[in-house]
Amino acid sequence: MKIIVCVKVINGELNPFDESALECALRLSDDVTVVSMSPLSAKPELERLTRLGARVIMISDALYAGSDTLATSYILSETIKKLDFDLILCGRQSIDGDTAQVGPMLSQMFGIPVITNAMSVSADGGKISVSTRSGKEQAQCPALVTVERGYVLRFPSIFSRQSEIVPLSNADIGCDAAKCGLAGSPTRVIKTFENNRGRRGCKFISRSELYPLIEKLKKENKRSETRVQSDKKLKEVWVVGNEVLDAAHAIAEHAVLIEKTTPEAIAKRAKLEKPEVILWNADPWGRKNAPIAAAILNTGLCADCTELETDGKELFMIRPARGGRVTAKIKCLTRPRMATVRTKTQSAEIIVAAGRGAKDVLDKVENFREEIGAEFGTSRGLVDDGKASYERQIGLTGKFVCPKIYIAIGISGAVHHTCGIEGSGTVIAINPDKNARIFDYADYGIAEEF
Ligand SMILES: Cc1cc2nc3c(=O)[nH]c(=O)nc-3n(C[C@H](O)[C@H](O)[C@H](O)COP(=O)(O)OP(=O)(O)OC[C@H]3O[C@@H](n4cnc5c(N)ncnc54)[C@H](O)[C@@H]3O)c2cc1C
Known part of the structure; x- marks a missing residue:
């Protein structure tokens, strides 16, 4: 079986999801080709992979700089067209962009499942059989699969030799320049800024005040957050599934509800009726199917928007950027403009969320959670460390929650996390670092170890 693995090198290291995809490929076949669109600085990391027995193709060209997911998928597809394959594997997502769009877009460009x-x-x-969190799926090859972090990439054998990687530029690949780099990228970052949304005035309390406070808050009926409404509105937007209706009503006079059928059917209807905007829920279904529709419609898609704004004409899509240090305001140059939007999950009354700082006291957190009758939540820090399951992750790429009381234990408060707790009635943070960002987003703080 001939397998292509698409990988990204981020700050000199292989994206962890792509490491897993590569190990999956090496277990399935000894005919594995790694394809990576990377700057020249990625070369040493890619060369390392040749010691695992994979052939490595590095795509690099100044023309490709600034490519968004649509342009990246196009460049990868034009490269892979020149190769023979039965299966393409991609990591589920890259850990810098986290859009999870390239795999589905690439599959659409090849017309494969x-x-x-x-x-x-x-x-x-x-034939391939795939286990996912929601069950088993099968597909006939050629097919594309995006892989979770389930596999651990092997070390090269001490007898292995490093071989040359194959460098390709646009002279070899022959992409249409208008579809590459910035010119071929329909999404544009207009500006980045510090976002104060969700900030709360933190009152520091002592440990002994915690239980009486929880009892008092249980009796109150405080849950916050409604979407920010734009003053001027767009005439009409499409929403795929009713979960995003409230996001649509915040920016449009009228929302057309589109049934969740297939991305092909939705794209076909969009080609005929030419909507200005299509919004999708940023759940696993939307994250898989919106990129496929975007690739069919050859349009821009902004992933995991936390807010949408409009001046009555343009649509501004807002999401954290640069590792969460800033918020980016993004627009789309093509039509329809598409976004996946974060929506709130119905939450328990109380959530106790543990972060990396609680990893050694998880038993204690569990007892506390049970004692006050709360649901368990977590940060990505703890998920990445393999100490909690992804289903429990709260934040930009996990769930957006709205409990009455949210108690964050050992969580630093990265914007990727705090954007997911804005809907909480009251936030209590426990962290020994009094300067931790989480306290800016909490109503009450206990600056102590848990
Ligand atoms: C595109 C993208 C998407 C992301 N999506 C998400 C997401 O959905 N959700 C999410 O959570 N993150 C997400 N992240 C990651 C996020 O940026 C942070 O890296 C992550 O939230 C950090 O997790 P943490 O707070 O548990 O760990 P850390 O940042 O390591 O913080 C641990 C904290 O624990 C404290 N501590 C230490 N000891 C104790 C103790 N004994 N008791 C109490 N506190 C203690 C420390 O002072 C520290 O503040 C995303 C990142 C990117 C780039």
Whole structure:
């Protein structure tokens, strides 16, 4: 079986999801080709992969700089067209952008089936069987699979030799320049800024005040957050599924509810009726199917928007950027403009969320959670460390929650996390670092170890 693995090198290191995809490929076949669109600085990391027995193709050209997900998928597809393959594997997402768009877009460009978020993959006679968190799926090859962080990439054998990587530029690949780099990228960052949304005035309290405070808050009926309404509105937007209706009403006079059928059917209707905007819920279904529709419609898609704004003409899509240090305001130059939007999950009355700082006291957190009758939540820090499951992750790429009381234990308060707790009635943070960002987003703080 001939397998292509698409990988991204971020700050000199292989994206962890792509490491997992590569290990999955090496277990399935000894005919593995790694394809990476990377700056020249990625070369040493890519060369390392040749010691695992993979052939490595590095795509690099000044023309490709500034490519968004649509342009990246196009460049990768033009490269892979020159190769023979049965299966393409991608990591579920890259840890810098976290859009999870390239895999589904690439599958659309080849017109092959895609299965996302694979925990494990097996192959038998031209057919693949994939286990995902929601069950088992099968597909006939050629197919594309995006892989979770379920596999640990092997170390090279001490007898292995490093071989040359194959460098390709646009002279070899022959992409249409208008579809590459900034010119071929329909999404544009207009500005980045510090976002104070969700900030609360923190009152520091002592440990002994915690239980009486929880009892008092339980009796109150405080849940906050409604979407910010734009003064001027767009005439009409499409929403795929009713979860995003409130986001649509915040920016448009009228919302057309589109049934969740297939991305092909939705794109076909959009080609005929030419909507200005299509909004999708940023749940696993939307994250898989919106990129496919975007690739069919050849339009820009902004992932995981936390807010939408309009001046009555333009649509501004807002999401954290640069590792969460800033918020980016993004617009889309093509039509329809598309976004996946974060929506709130119905939450328990109380959530106790543990972060990386609580990793050694998880038993204690669990007892506390049970004692006050709360649900368990977590930060990505703890998920990344393998101490909590992704289903429990709260934040930009997890769930957006709205409990009466949110108690964050050992969480630093990165914007990716705090944007997911803005809907909480009262936030209590426990962290020994009094300067931790989480306290700016809490109503009450206990500056102590848990
Ligand atoms: C595109 C993208 C999307 C992301 N999506 C998410 C997301 O959905 N959700 C999410 O959470 N993150 C997300 N992240 C990651 C996010 O930026 C942070 O890295 C992550 O939230 C950090 O987790 P943490 O607060 O548990 O760990 P850390 O940042 O390591 O913080 C641990 C904290 O614990 C405190 N501590 C230490 N010891 C104790 C103790 N004994 N008791 C109490 N406190 C203690 C420390 O002072 C520290 O503040 C995303 C990142 C990117 C780039």
